[in-house]
Amino acid sequence: MAPKVLVSDKLSETAVQIFRDRGIDVDFEPNLGKDKDALLAKIKDYDGLAIRSATKVTEKLLAAADNLKVVARAGIGVDNVDIPAASKKGVIVMNTPFGNMITTAEHAIAMMFAVARQIPEASASTHAGKWEKSKFMGVELTSKVLGVIGAGNIGGIVCDRANGLHMRVIAYDPFLSEERADKLGVTKVELDELLAKSDFITLHVPLTDKTRNILSKENIAKTKKGVRIINCARGGLVDEAALAEAIKSGHVAGAAFDVFEVEPATDSPLFNLPNVVCTPHLGASTTEAQENVALQVAEQMSDYLLTGAVANALNMPSVTAEEAKVMGPWIKLAEHLGAFVGQLTDEPVKAINILYDGCAAEMNLDALNCATVAGIMKPANPDVNMVSAPIIAEERGIKISRTTQHKQGVFDGYIKLTVKTDSRERSIAGTVFSDGKPRFIQIKGITIDAEIGQHMLYTTNRDVPGIIGALGGILGENGVNIANFTLGRTESTRDAIALLYLDEPIPEAVQEKLRATGLFQQVRPLEFEVA
Incomplete structure (x- = not known):
């Protein structure tokens, strides 16, 4: 459908x-x-x-x-x-x-020109039949210092355009690398230096707890006398009342605002002040x-x-269409590893570590992490998925860590999941074969090679004779067909495991018959989403 x-x-x-x-x-x-x-x-x-x-x-x-x-x-x-x-x-x-980056950046440049040359007021005066040529004395942009707060996608375009106008551009952005600054042709500075040196300041950051009122009353007071401030990013980045006072006092020469703390803005301390240009959030408003x-x-x-490709998501790692094709089997493997542990874990999980080896370590690890955590939680909460799982894990105080390493062993890459509770630690590893099918390759440190099916049975036991016979005999007598049978053991501790791929779910009564033999430490049915 x-x-x-x-x-x-x-x-x-x-x-x-x-x-x-x-x-x-x-x-x-x-x-x-x-x-x-x-x-x-x-x-x-x-x-x-x-x-x-x-x-x-x-x-x-x-x-x-x-x-x-x-x-x-x-x-x-x-x-x-x-x-x-x-x-x-x-x-x-x-x-x-990205669809309106250029439009928003161009609007910021247009607003900068407008406030530099007092264009709206001059236009209104001329429309009124006045000819007040001497009243509207502007300033050039050439050679002026432009301070850009936030040099991301839109801020970067503004930097490029300002360089074309022969302005001297400085930028404050905690995430701006020196290499990126060089490419943009800007000088990276701290905020206080930007405030003190800029003739024009333009903001291009999202509104967060850290950026709210980044131009506060205190920071506006640190600006160069005669500065002009442009905000086409988000309302709330500038203390509008404090800016209005700075304009009235003559410390700030002008402002151009496309966004306001309260929108629609029917009232603002900036309204009707001289040399303040205001537009109704038009940054993205071009055809x-x-x-x-x-x-x-x-x-x-x-x-x-x-x-399954995820682009520009705000609550999940992005996965490109190309990544989705390559990572599809690995994401399914991550879910299977998590589902295995989730179905065997009966007490609260305290910590999760995911080891990525070889080619797996070069993939989109954020997405693989989400898939693994979702697999762990889904047995207890069937509605959980890659989006909600990390949120639920955080709410429960589960510590999630990941480790990467270069290829070790015979596989091109693998994922190993380790989950800790108050009483024990459980681990499982898996890989994806050349046929694109996920496989389990290690459980409890025991090497295996297990195909993953929808209905499975996991048993643990001491390495003694009679295990295979008991499993095959009881399942056969009760009409449960085995599609695949994998065994593994340790030489040192004589611990052994069996993982059976079944054609149908194993009835509870048959599980009880296996337990009644006294041969098994664990008899656990498992279900996996393999479609």
């Missing part, structure tokens, strides 16, 4: 056609997002939800979304999506951060950007629903 997607906000017809061309069953209802009750009644039927800003994806909506796997926002901001609730529900949240983000959201959602 084809995946079903609901488009509940205005999206271009071209984007909607992409869903259809990819074989997605899509319903285009661009006004539905404004009617939360109607959306609530309808959402249960859909695998994907494509939105803009009108639709509010709340915890209540997510609770009603029985089949929902992905929510994708055409744009950068996801303030209208309850991401923690989506993560707990196992729903991937995507955005399209090209609106089309780009719509097309991106359709492609991203289609890729995920059809191939």
Whole structure:
């Protein structure tokens, strides 16, 4: 059955056609997002939800979304999506951060020109029939110092454009490497130095606890007298009241704001101040950007629903289409390793360590980690998946660590999972053979070579005669067919294990007959999702 997607906000017809061309069953209802009750009644039927800003994806909506796997926002901001609730529900949240990068960067440059040359006020004066040429004395951008707070995707484009204007660009960004700074043609500085040296300051960071009011009253006071401040990123990055006072005092020469702490902004301390340019969040408002983000959201959602590729996700590691093809068997292996341990562990897990060897160590380890943790937790919580598992693990205080190493042993790569509880430590390792099928290669330090089937039986015992006969005899007598039989043992401790791949689940009564022999320390049925 084809995946079903609901488009509940205005999206271009071209984007909607992409869903259809990819074989997605899509319903285009661009006004539905404004009617939360109607959306609530309808959402249960859909695998994907494509939105803009009108639709509010709340915890209540997510609770009603029985089949929902992905929510994708055409744009950068996801303030209208309850991401923690989506993560707990196992729903991937995507955005399209690259579709409007150029548009937003160009708007910042345009706002910088506008405040440098007082263009809006001069335009209004001229429209009023005045000719106040001497009133609007501006400043050049050439040779001025531009301080860029946040040199990521959009900030990087602003740096490039500013270099083209022959400005001297300095940047503050804790994640900016010297190599990246050299490539951008900027000088990396600390925030205080940027505040003290900049003639213009432009912000290009997300709103987080660390960036909120990054231009606070105290930091605005550290700026160079006559500075002009541009914010086309997020409201809340600048203390608007403090900035208004600095403009009134003459310390700040002007400001250009496209975003505000409260939006829609019907009132702000910045309104009606001289040389303050304000626009109603137009950063992404160009025909090209609106089309780009719509097309991106359709492609991203289609890729995920059809191939498992994850792009621009905010609550799960991204996995490219190429990675999805190569990693598919390894992700399945990681889930199987976790499921094995999860089905055998009857007490709370305290710590998880995942060792990646050889070629496995070169893959997308974040995605493999998520798959492993999901496998561990799924036996106790069938609704858990790669999105929700890390959240649940964190809530339970489970410590998750990973280790990588160069190829060791006969396999090109393998994954080894070790889980600790208060009373014991359990480990299992596996690899993917050339046929693309995951295999278990070690349990409890005992080397094996076990094909993984949907229905399996795991036993542990002392290495004594009669084990194979007991297993084969009791299962045969009770009509349980063995598809594959794997044995392993240690020479030193005389411990042995058996892993049987069965054609059907083993009945409880048959398990009891095996236990009644007294030969087995453990008799545990296992189930794996192998389709």
